[in-house]
Amino acid sequence: MASLLLLPAAAARSWASSGRIGRRSALSSVYFDNNHRSSSRHHHHHPSSSSSYFVHRGSSPRSIAHPRPTPASGDVGRPYSSSSSSSSSSYTSFEAPEPPSSHGASVFPDIEFRRSATTTTTTTTGEEKEAQQQQQQQRAVATTTTAATTRNADRDAVFVVNGSSRGIGLRFVVGLLERTEGKVLACCRSPSTAIELIDLSSRYPDRVVVLPLDVEDQESIDDLARTIATEYRRVDLLLNVAGILGDGGATTPGPERSLSKLDRDWLMKTMSVNAVGPTMLARALSPLMRTKGGRRTVEMMDGLRVDLPLLPPGRHRPPTVIVNLSARVGSISDNLSGGWYSYRMSKSALNQATRTMGHELARQGTWIVALHPGTTDTGLSRPFRRNVGEGRLFPVEFTVDRLLDVIESLDERNTGGFYDWAGKALPF
Numbered sequence: 004m005a006s007l008l009l010l011p012a013a014a015a016r017s018w019a020s021s022g023r024i025g026r027r028s029a030l031s032s033v034y035f036d037n038n039h040r041s042s043s044r045h046h047h048h049h050p051s052s053s054s055s056y057f058v059h060r061g062s063s064p065r066s067i068a069h070p071r072p073t074p075a076s077g078d079v080g081r082p083y084s085s086s087s088s089s090s091s092s093s094y095t096s097f098e099a100p101e102p103p104s105s106h107g108a109s110v111f112p113d114i115e116f117r118r119s120a121t122t123t124t125t126t127t128t129g130e131e132k133e134a135q136q137q138q139q140q141q142r143a144v145a146t147t148t149t150a151a152t153t154r155n156a157d158r159d160a161v162f163v164v165n166g167s168s169r170g171i172g173l174r175f176v177v178g179l180l181e182r183t184e185g186k187v188l189a190c191c192r193s194p195s196t197a198i199e200l201i202d203l204s205s206r207y208p209d210r211v212v213v214l215p216l217d218v219e220d221q222e223s224i225d226d227l228a229r230t231i232a233t234e235y236r237r238v239d240l241l242l243n244v245a246g247i248l249g250d251g252g253a254t255t256p257g258p259e260r261s262l263s264k265l266d267r268d269w270l271m272k273t274m275s276v277n278a279v280g281p282t283m284l285a286r287a288l289s290p291l292m293r294t295k296g297g298r299r300t301v302e303m304m305d306g307l308r309v310d311l312p313l314l315p316p317g318r319h320r321p322p323t324v325i326v327n328l329s330a331r332v333g334s335i336s337d338n339l340s341g342g343w344y345s346y347r348m349s350k351s352a353l354n355q356a357t358r359t360m361g362h363e364l365a366r367q368g369t370w371i372v373a374l375h376p377g378t379t380d381t382g383l384s385r386p387f388r389r390n391v392g393e394g395r396l397f398p399v400e401f402t403v404d405r406l407l408d409v410i411e412s413l414d415e416r417n418t419g420g421f422y423d424w425a426g427k428a429l430p431f
């Protein structure tokens with residue numbers, strides 16, 4: 004035991020194998036929100052206020068009934084969505100607290116949600132009317148921008164999800180199946196063991212394709228880019244979801260409570276998965292995302308030249324979008340509690356890459372944002388769950404629904420920005 008303590012490098016290497024260190028971190032999940040859990044000091048949360056958000060829990064991957072959702076009557080905001088337009092009985096009343104206010108100011112505007120209610124039917128009693136009003140509120144959906152509506156309705160559109168084997172990424176695949184008509188390229192490290200993805204691709208063979216991708220491995224990124232360039236010649240939305248946090252000492256050195264716990268290999272790995280990988284993937288796929296400038300032939304990283312698909316006369320490809328899943332703890336000005344060095348550093352780096360790419364990619368008609376999903380019920384948050392306040396752990400369906408709302412409401416002013424799940428601009 005003593006030798007383990009004296010050999011941090013050896014210990015560091017063993018995080019790849021099964022549980023070793025033993026002492027579970029007492030790190031509280033308040034870190035997920037930069038210690039804002041105690042922010043009732045700064046911010047009052049009104050669970051029943053009109054600004055609460057609702058979750059639709061009716062569609063697990065198993066519950067998708069139609070590969071191509073049909074328009075629903077009365078669903079003003081999202082004509083191609085089956086998730087928001089399915090019967091109101093599939094809505095539950097999960098209410099997220101309002102996002103905390105941040106320390107520091109963002110230089111970006113908030114994303115405006117024009118949440119619209121669905122139409123009503125005749126009611127008789129006051130009680131029924133009240134119930135109906137409640138349903139209406141629950142079914143309120145964000146209106147999409149024209150760009151998002153066009154993208155969602157396009158059967159040739161290509162949506163790439165990096166990190167889709169589980170958690171938020173897996174749910175994104177389902178959300179995209181529900182809201183869009185295009186192809187979903189579900190990328191993961193081990194396609195042969197990704198049971199849920201295999202299931203989805205066998206039920207929706209025309210829409211879901213599972214592809215291998217390890218963002219730590221440049222060859223894997225290059226191979227994926229080449230496959231997409233050859234088979235599809237375009238990417239309309241890239242969701243960089245893959246990320247690691249660690250369990251705080253049980254089997255991984257991170258996330259670290261203090262400087263003394265910092266481990267070089269873990270820091271490098273976290274930077275590689277959370278910052279370098281998504282940035283290199285954006286670099287590799289961005290030529291296929293060009294929508295502006297008139298150039299039709301683009302050059303991939305390895306010199307491969309690709310002719311972007313021709314559109315029928317009069318049709319324009321709307322701006323393409325890159326989304327980097329970040330975290331509020333990546334905000335430097337909002338860091339009120341310290342700790343979690345590797346994770347914070349990696350997400351700050353990802354935010355910087357997002358802002359920098361935002362300037363450049365706007366010129367080719369691609370928008371990019373970093374998004375904080377909120378503390379969500381996935382494997383990543385599991386080790387820190389016991390300290391999450393009641394009602395503060397988002398069901399993954401809720402998170403993805405809100406993030407897709409944010410994505411569908413973006414416009415050019417938002418590109419390069421850092422936003423939370425409610426569309427609120429976060430400071431860097």
Ligand SMILES: NC(=O)c1ccc[n+]([C@@H]2O[C@H](COP(=O)([O-])OP(=O)(O)OC[C@H]3O[C@@H](n4cnc5c(N)ncnc54)[C@H](OP(=O)(O)O)[C@@H]3O)[C@@H](O)[C@H]2O)c1
Binds near residue numbers: 216245377378384
């Ligand atoms: N959950 C939260 O509360 C929360 C809060 C703030 C931010 N986020 C961010 O949201 C994103 C998604 O998190 P999550 O909660 O869905 O996490 P999760 O359930 O732990 O899933 C992580 C995903 O990343 C993939 N991945 C890990 N290393 C990879 C690599 N080298 N190459 C390719 N894929 C890799 C995993 O694939 P395997 O199955 O192959 O391991 C898995 O699909 C992350 O970027 C995270 O930082 C989450």
